[in-house]
Amino acid sequence: MAFHSPQFLIFFPVVTLAYFLVPQRGRCAWLLAASYFFYLCWNPEYVVLLLLVTAVSYAAALLTDRRQDRRWRRGWTAAGIAATLAGLFFFKYFNFAADTAAAVLSWVGITAAGPHLDLVLPLGLSFYTFQAVGYLADVCGGKTAAEGNFLRYALFLSFFPKLVSGPIDRSDGLLAQMREGQGEWGLNAPFDFDRMRRGLLLMVWGMFLKLVIADRLAILVDTVFPSYWEYGGVHLAAAAVSFSLQIYCDFGGYSAIAIGAAQILGFRLMDNFRQPYLSLSIREFWRRWHISLSSWFRDYLYIPLGGSRKGRGRTWVNLMVTFLVSGLWHGASWNFVAWGGLHGLYQIAGDLLRPARDRVCAALRIRREALPWKIVRGLWTFALVTVAWVFFRAESTAQAVGFLARMATHLSLSLDGITGLGLDWKDLLAAGAAVLVLLIADLLGQKGSVRDRILALPLPARWAVYYLAVFSILIFGIYGGNYDPSQFIYGNQF
Amino acid sequence: MTKRRALRRLLAAVCFCALFCALFAGATQLLRNKDSAGAILSLYEEPRDSLDVIFIGSSHILNGAFPLELWHEYGIASNNLGQHGQSIPISYYMAQEAIRTQHPDLIVLDAYMLYYPDLIYEGDGNSHKSIDNMAWAAPKLRAIFDLFTWEDRWDYLVPLSFYHTRWKELSAEDFAPIDTTGKGCEVRLETTAYDPVEPVDPDYAQPLSETALEYFDRLVELCRTEGVELVLVCAPFLATAEQQGQMNAVGEVAQAYGLTYWNFLTRLEEIGFDPETDLYDYSHLNANGALKFTRALGAELAALGVPDRRGEAAYAGWDEDCARWREELTAAAEAADFPLLELK
Numbered sequence: 001m002a003f004h005s006p007q008f009l010i011f012f013p014v015v016t017l018a019y020f021l022v023p024q025r026g027r028c029a030w031l032l033a034a035s036y037f038f039y040l041c042w043n044p045e046y047v048v049l050l051l052l053v054t055a056v057s058y059a060a061a062l063l064t065d066r067r068q069d070r071r072w073r074r075g076w077t078a079a080g081i082a083a084t085l086a087g088l089f090f091f092k093y094f095n096f097a098a099d100t101a102a103a104v105l106s107w108v109g110i111t112a113a114g115p116h117l118d119l120v121l122p123l124g125l126s127f128y129t130f131q132a133v134g135y136l137a138d139v140c141g142g143k144t145a146a147e148g149n150f151l152r153y154a155l156f157l158s159f160f161p162k163l164v165s166g167p168i169d170r171s172d173g174l175l176a177q178m179r180e181g182q183g184e185w186g187l188n189a190p191f192d193f194d195r196m197r198r199g200l201l202l203m204v205w206g207m208f209l210k211l212v213i214a215d216r217l218a219i220l221v222d223t224v225f226p227s228y229w230e231y232g233g234v235h236l237a238a239a240a241v242s243f244s245l246q247i248y249c250d251f252g253g254y255s256a257i258a259i260g261a262a263q264i265l266g267f268r269l270m271d272n273f274r275q276p277y278l279s280l281s282i283r284e285f286w287r288r289w290h291i292s293l294s295s296w297f298r299d300y301l302y303i304p305l306g307g308s309r310k311g312r313g314r315t316w317v318n319l320m321v322t323f324l325v326s327g328l329w330h331g332a333s334w335n336f337v338a339w340g341g342l343h344g345l346y347q348i349a350g351d352l353l354r355p356a357r358d359r360v361c362a363a364l365r366i367r368r369e370a371l372p373w374k375i376v377r378g379l380w381t382f383a384l385v386t387v388a389w390v391f392f393r394a395e396s397t398a399q400a401v402g403f404l405a406r407m408a409t410h411l412s413l414s415l416d417g418i419t420g421l422g423l424d425w426k427d428l429l430a431a432g433a434a435v436l437v438l439l440i441a442d443l444l445g446q447k448g449s450v451r452d453r454i455l456a457l458p459l460p461a462r463w464a465v466y467y468l469a470v471f472s473i474l475i476f477g478i479y480g481g482n483y484d485p486s487q488f489i490y491g492n493q494f
Numbered sequence: 495m496t497k498r499r500a501l502r503r504l505l506a507a508v509c510f511c512a513l514f515c516a517l518f519a520g521a522t523q524l525l526r527n528k529d530s531a532g533a534i535l536s537l538y539e540e541p542r543d544s545l546d547v548i549f550i551g552s553s554h555i556l557n558g559a560f561p562l563e564l565w566h567e568y569g570i571a572s573n574n575l576g577q578h579g580q581s582i583p584i585s586y587y588m589a590q591e592a593i594r595t596q597h598p599d600l601i602v603l604d605a606y607m608l609y610y611p612d613l614i615y616e617g618d619g620n621s622h623k624s625i626d627n628m629a630w631a632a633p634k635l636r637a638i639f640d641l642f643t644w645e646d647r648w649d650y651l652v653p654l655s656f657y658h659t660r661w662k663e664l665s666a667e668d669f670a671p672i673d674t675t676g677k678g679c680e681v682r683l684e685t686t687a688y689d690p691v692e693p694v695d696p697d698y699a700q701p702l703s704e705t706a707l708e709y710f711d712r713l714v715e716l717c718r719t720e721g722v723e724l725v726l727v728c729a730p731f732l733a734t735a736e737q738q739g740q741m742n743a744v745g746e747v748a749q750a751y752g753l754t755y756w757n758f759l760t761r762l763e764e765i766g767f768d769p770e771t772d773l774y775d776y777s778h779l780n781a782n783g784a785l786k787f788t789r790a791l792g793a794e795l796a797a798l799g800v801p802d803r804r805g806e807a808a809y810a811g812w813d814e815d816c817a818r819w820r821e822e823l824t825a826a827a828e829a830a831d832f833p834l835l836e837l838k
Contacts, residue, residue, distance in 0.1 A: 006648045006655075193503060426662045463510065467517060475521065480648075480655035 001041040003257040020191040038160040046122035056083045057132035061139040065146035077140035088129045096332035124164040144171040161261040167270040167292035189266030199263035206256030211477030212434045214249035217242040223422035228403045233411035244386045275442040280377040282346040320344040339391040525657045534627035536674035547572035548592040550585045551604020557778045558729040560788045561677035562816045568792040569802030574678030579620030582706035586713045587637035605726045608706045609740035682774035683832040700739030726755040730767045732776040765790040782835045
């Protein structure tokens with residue numbers, strides 16, 4: 001049941017309505033039942049895995065919390081984390097590890113065909129596993145107490161708005177809201193019209209990003225990437241930029257719907273995207289992109305490794321390890337590792353080149369706060385991110401390298417054939433207009449909440465914005481799509 | 495929140511939803527494909543229970559039976575609910591709609607689709623042409639829930655989800671009113687010349703579609719329950735030997751149910767049908783073929799006792815509609831350089 005499916009359009013209002021009608025004591029159970037139903041609609045057989053991860057992490061946290069001794073606490077936490085990660089490793093990385101081992105062995109002259117299992121990655125596994133691991137680490141570190149109420153903890157892991165693709169929430173965020181007895185947020189929060197309005201606005205924005213931009217650009221991307229050698233440099237650049245926008249609008253759109261849906265129900269999820277393509281450096285990009293994951297890696301991997309506290313060299317090692325693992329988290333394939341590695345290298349190179357950059361800026365008397373310089377830095381950062389995304393989108397590292405090499409060696413300024421990439425000129429125009437709306441929204445978002453601006457408008461203007469947004473999605477969105485003009489070839493009466 | 499504020503919010507929400515529904519309906523109407531829409535929409539322009547005869551079935555009847563020619567020649571008040579590729583299951587629900595709105599004395603079913611391969615419906619476009627133009631009432635909903643899977647039902651329940659991609663092909667015609675002057679028929683003003691086909695032995699029969707027969711059985715039952723006479727007809731077309739065999743088999747089915755069946759494939763000479771001049775393509779009549787077929791059909795209907803309504807006060811507008819339609823038909827034929835038969 002995808003967020004943009006007709007089923008969700010029925011499911012969500014029913015769940016919300018019932019949620020505010022049932023007595024407060026029953027709300028947790030109701031949301032848990034709804035969340036498991038939501039998951040069953042995707043992946044009925046893997047609900048067992050969700051339950052197992054829930055039970056194991058729940059028990060490990062309780063066992064950790066009972067001990068005062070640090071070694072015991074760490075022991076139970078390590079055991080809990082290992083058991084929690086076992087499912088993720090098996091389903092996501094078993095084949096990758098076996099193939100890699102076989103490749104390494106064949107390198108040293110030993111031929112060994114590793115076992116290759118026919119596995120389907122259970123939906124949301126990477127997300128809820130990481131949430132459970134973060135929770136166990138928090139309990140171990142005394143940041144939070146172990147949750148004794150199994151239903152509440154199960155809801156923390158399975159809460160349907162964020163179950164499938166995050167945001168990966170924290171014990172001091174979502175779990176704390178579920179624990180709190182009173183207040184504006186959480187299980188006891190009353191229905192709030194203004195909160196609903198804000199949540200709905202965010203959901204509509206998410207739908208716009210997903211259906212109007214991401215799914216439209218996906219047509220172009222899916223046309224070019226699989227046969228990149230047939231296209232010229234401009235087409236490949238167009239596909240690469242389109243993928244940068246597609247992945248932002250796809251994931252950012254999903255996150256907006258998730259956060260909006262949770263907000264309507266009275267829960268505040270972590271921010272996940274904060275105008276990432278307006279970043280002026282790669283480091284800043286990672287403070288704005290997939291925030292719930294990048295902050296997770298910061299808090300539970302980079303800082304425990306020593307962060308930036310142990311000298312420059314160690315900081316770079318920690319950075320590379322974090323980004324390589326992050327790449328692997330995104331996909332069990334070397335091109336994802338290369339994507340992560342590239343982002344690590346960008347940052348190390350940025351550190352190394354900083355003195356030279358400073359000297360150049362001083363020599364040229366560049367005012368760093370001036371808008372033109374900011375635009376140059378923003379475009380440069382976007383270009384670097386886009387190059388890295390090619391590794392993310394490609395089927396393999398070799399394909400990504402081939403794609404970039406062809407893009408660099410077949411450059412021309414001709415736009416001929418740009419309408420032959422799966423989108424006709426009207427679709428390109430629609431995509432361009434929608435991206436312009438996104439750019440304006442992101443620029444405004446830098447200065448404050450766009451929702452606040454909309455809600456402050458007089459009623460007619462506000463309603464006009466609502467209708468414009470909804471009908472843009474209904475008319476220009478990529479959905480349904482069974483209509484085929486060739487089936488309507490017969491003319492009218494005379 | 496004060497009671498007054500809550501009421502104000504409720505009122506605003508109601509207004510917002512009402513305006514949303516109006517805009518949604520407007521967007522749907524603008525973006526939907528209007529090809530052949532007049533064929534079914536014309537039904538809703540007639541006063542309730544004013545029609546004596548309603549035609550249902552495929553494009554054979556849609557292109558073949560001209561209600562206003564029937565009016566002109568025999569004073570028969572009819573409407574053509576035929577549609578391109580209208581399968582028998584869809585015709586069954588179309589008959590329900592005809593009975594709901596008009597309760598005619600007679601429903602004439604085009605038998606052609608009884609042979610059609612075992613499909614519930616033929617092509618998304620064609621089923622949409624029939625169902626999207628039906629009014630939101632029980633027959634339409636029954637058809638949607640009976641004939642389609644959930645994936646497709648959504649497209650019928652919310653047609654905007656099916657048609658929204660048409661924003662790219664909108665033209666001035668999408669903003670013009672839908673033409674319903676022909677009372678449901680669709681006229682073909684082109685000719686493809688063919689050699690005559692060899693007629694088969696009248697006893698030669700070929701099997702019919704089981705799905706079509708299942709819904710045909712339901713249609714017969716519906717007409718019996720509602721006291722509507724059901725008649726079967728096969729319009730002329732360039733039928734292969736197998737198709738002639740299938741249309742012969744319809745005769746056996748009609749006999750088994752005790753229904754009247756007019757198989758015009760066996761009466762081509764009698765009505766003056768000429769495959770060189772009367773066909774739009776191998777399967778459909780052009781305007782001249784349709785005029786010949788309609789006149790023969792009118793004679794049969796009159797013989798069955800369908801009343802002549804000419805001169806009745808309730809049908810005063812029909813003469814004017816007829817004159818306008820004939821005028822438009824003549825003008826369109828001239829514009830298309832089509833040698834239209836003389837209109838009597």
